[in-house]
Ligand SMILES: *[C@@H]1O[C@H](CO)[C@@H](O)[C@H](O)[C@H]1NC(C)=O
């Protein structure tokens with residue numbers, strides 16, 4: 001998923017700005033209506049798709065998934081209530097911070113959302129939170145592959161197989177936002193950030209080392225070697241943190257370490273399903289059953305990047321953060337604070353405030 005997302009689609013967005021200007025007030029009023037409709041979608045989804053077990057007979061996918069042993073009715077009910085609580089919390093946080101958030105959905109807000117038209121899913125990609133495996137699953141749902149095992153890593157990331165929501169016209173975007181199941185999966189923010197650092201800087205990666213490594217080393221390393229400046233190899237975790245916290249970053253942000261709420265705009269787009277990487281397998285399969293996916297389709301558990309590296313855990317995260325000062329740790333936490341709040345993650349270290 002490397003180079004494609006970094007190329008800014010200027011022509012597209014410019015076009016949109018022009019369209020916007022031309023549409024004027026009428027379009028604006030129309031949009032307000034549409035965003036409100038999208039906002040109202042959430043609870044309806046749970047009423048329809050998350051019924052308690054006495055509704056089972058009317059719910060084909062639900063009954064068959066319980067019957068086929070995917071979930072006990074108790075577990076189904078428990079997951080439903082967990083997911084509903086996450087949505088509720090999101091609503092509360094968004095209401096609290098409302099004044100600072102614009103109400104109009106633009107193309108820019110939906111550029112990380114993948115579209116699966118057959119099962120009517122919209123999946124907002126948060127890299128380092130299981131997105132490759134979800135992209136594989138979406139490709140199988142779309143009929144582009146017969147099973148997730150047969151899709152190679154490069155096909156997932158560089159093939160142009162899945163459509164992005166921003167590739168549709170305004171009507172196509174709004175129609176899908178109103179009627180499709182909107183999904184996001186998130187991960188403990190600091191763990192995700194460490195995972196991104198390890199993936200992009202500790203392993204050979206010409207693209208990232210050249211685009212990010214070189215300016216990072218050049219700005220933050222005292223007496224860098226000629227080789228380090230030339231290749232951008234060997235960015236330390238501390239240097240990466242310095243870059244992240246710098247208000248005058250020598251190079252912009254990247255989707256792998258951008259805040260999840262910035263990528264997916266959950267206060268603007270009312271996600272029906274807020275899943276967590278920490279319980280990825282069960283929650284994904286829950287969602288697949290809700291969506292009525294073929295019963296033999298479950299989320300795969302490939303580790304695409306650097307399969308020999310240990311998956312980043314909180315223990316590993318702690319080890320990396322022991323390499324930076326207490327103040328830097330605090331500031332990285334502050335940087336991801338809205339993700340902590342919106343997705344209900346608790347403080348990762350005791351000494352944070
Ligand atoms: C937030 O997380 C805590 C523990 O991690 C949990 O007990 C609580 O139910 C969660 N709240 C919501 C709204 O999900």
Ligand SMILES: *[C@@H]1O[C@H](CO)[C@@H](O)[C@H](O)[C@H]1NC(C)=O
Pocket residue numbers: 140146147148294296297298
């Ligand atoms: C599910 O079963 C169908 C029919 O047996 C088969 O064609 C398909 O490849 C299977 N899908 C997966 C994801 O294994």
